[in-house]
Amino acid sequence: MFTRHHALRVVVVTGLATAAGLSLAPTASSLPAPDRAAEQALTALVSRPPAAANAALPQDFSTRFGYRPTVANGLLGDPSGACSSPVPLPAEFTPACRQHDLGYDLLRYAGRSGRDLPPDARRSVDSRLGIEFENSCSTREESLSRATCLAWADIAEGFVRINSARQGYAVPESETAMSIAPGISLGVAAAGGVVLVVPGLRRRIGGAR
Template identity: 45%
Template sequence: MNRNTSRILMCIAAATTAVIATTGAASSPPSAPDRTSPVAVAVHALVAEPADAATRAIPVDFASVMGYRPIVLDAMAENPHGDCSSPVPLPSEFEPSCKAHDLGYDLLRYAAATGKTVDPHWRRAIDGQLESRLHAACTERTDDESRRACDAAASVAAAAVDMNSWRQSFGIPVAEPALPIALGGAAFALMTLSALLTGRYVRTRVSVPVIGEHA
């Protein structure tokens, strides 16, 4: 990834994060769990405790309801069948964090499937953990330019997740209709095109000599 592309990503990340901040979709830290709610205990363990403790906190009938058993991999409790589900390629370092995020969302779906109330703070906490882990994954890169590009991608991905959660009122994660996804993709493409055109315009202004000016 060249420097111009990295700068474009960082600009998009900053713009998207600013939009999220104005919507009130910023993630909040997890609070002490309601011990009477197995899902609350499991979500809190997932975002605040070691992976082994998180898997032990998963409700006993989770596998029969959701169709799989969570695993511990890369020091995270994960959905072994999960992925980043992104319409654009993301850094490979993000995959474990995405699988852990999928498990968190499946806990919310499990709550709905078993007739339990979902606290919006649960989804906020799960999204907040994803953002922290995406940025942490970028620290493994030794090249400064590559690390900045990775951080920019992490910010864009986390902001997109926050925006989707906000649209769904931080409730049960559900499949999105095609129109919002298309609009989101179009907005992303327009921001990228705008940044590219701006960069090209600036380079053109610098490179074209003024008529009558000596070389």
């Protein structure tokens, strides 16, 4: 069933992409020889238990990136990672963001070797982030609180996907204040969207207090 939650996802992803003047269709690129070790580790990160993902990491990963991934809430990630956002996000999102940070570092690992992973690799990391955002919201018992959390999950995932599309699903680039300024403006608008949609969510779940 197409719910208000699904409608918000469509509005966030397509509306913000249009406002930013972006195309969500990535440009195909030829990557004949991706870094096999990074590719296997990234696949394990998004599809296997944390112990298996940790075992699949390249042997020199910690040395090259200066940290040893740890497990939090059942997710392997960068222990010092965080959710990069122009507005505060639910605290439950932090383990998912740290896993996403580790995934991006694996993309950078391959990039530094000159053997970038294909665009689908970055898409898979972003998709996993969205799934884990929603999973983290399920821990909230109160219906309205959970619905609000899901609304923020859609907005945060939308921005991540838009940024990946803007960068052509290539190796993640470092951002400057100037490069993310348009996203900050859109973030404020999206935050307002959550405020507007919450009354509707309240009605849909039966007037929860």
